[in-house]
Amino acid sequence: MRPALALLPLVPLLGGCIPRLVPHVEASVAAFAPVFAGDASQGAGNPPLELDRELGLDDRELVPAVGAAVEWVGLRVEASGFRSRIDGDDTLAAAFGGLPAGTAVDTEGKFTVVRGAVLISGIDAGIVKIRPGLGVDVVYLDLEAKSGVLGATEKLEAQGAVPLLVLNGEVDLGPLRGLVDVSGIRGDYRDVTGTFLDGEATLRLKVGGPAELFAGYRYLRLELEGTSNGAAFDSNFRFHGPLAGIAVRF
Numbered sequence: 001m002r003p004a005l006a007l008l009p010l011v012p013l014l015g016g017c018i019p020r021l022v023p024h025v026e027a028s029v030a031a032f033a034p035v036f037a038g039d040a041s042q043g044a045g046n047p048p049l050e051l052d053r054e055l056g057l058d059d060r061e062l063v064p065a066v067g068a069a070v071e072w073v074g075l076r077v078e079a080s081g082f083r084s085r086i087d088g089d090d091t092l093a094a095a096f097g098g099l100p101a102g103t104a105v106d107t108e109g110k111f112t113v114v115r116g117a118v119l120i121s122g123i124d125a126g127i128v129k130i131r132p133g134l135g136v137d138v139v140y141l142d143l144e145a146k147s148g149v150l151g152a153t154e155k156l157e158a159q160g161a162v163p164l165l166v167l168n169g170e171v172d173l174g175p176l177r178g179l180v181d182v183s184g185i186r187g188d189y190r191d192v193t194g195t196f197l198d199g200e201a202t203l204r205l206k207v208g209g210p211a212e213l214f215a216g217y218r219y220l221r222l223e224l225e226g227t228s229n230g231a232a233f234d235s236n237f238r239f240h241g242p243l244a245g246i247a248v249r250f
Helices: 002-006 008-015
Strands: 024-032 035-042 063-072 075-091 104-120 128-147 152-172 176-189 192-208 211-228 231-249
Touching (some): 104 152, 128 192, 192 231
Antiparallel strands (some): 024 063, 024 231, 063 075, 075 104, 104 128, 128 152, 176 192, 192 211, 211 231
């Protein structure tokens, strides 16, 4: 019995080496206020149009964004998503597909992103954690310009699953946490070639029990070229804005 008793002081130390039997779980809901920016051309030889100034897509609208994560034995699995719709109207300064310059158009932009990632614990230095990993963004982009006078519509559509390299960083100061998540890649997807960048930074404050309040900013950039509905297109989309919400951690 004495050898067993001699090991008792080591139990607290051994506990730190034994994997947690119950995983950490996080869930969040936020209000996201994004805006479209950048430029896009539809049709070979047409100059690009500025999305916010020339297509009237310069309004911010609040949309819900949700997220969840499970972390266990050095592995973290994340999922998040949002769906945005922005309307506008303006007069085309240049031709957009079959719509000539000078045409008054009503424009609708739809953007949906569902994101998943698997991360590993790369560096864990107490208050600082770095997690590299792989992920995928399932993206749906639909930009539609309608002319009531001409009775014509031009549509730019891109969709697909984009594989990503992901890097996640966290600074934990007890009641206050800072999180930064950056992912991106360049490649060919079906009939589209492009570069994809997705970044988010938030500051989180513990307010009691498992609850946290957070605020931050999300920035997405897509540089795409290829064909949409049989027409050549070239675009540089930026989709970004502040977000704020509440999260729970168990």
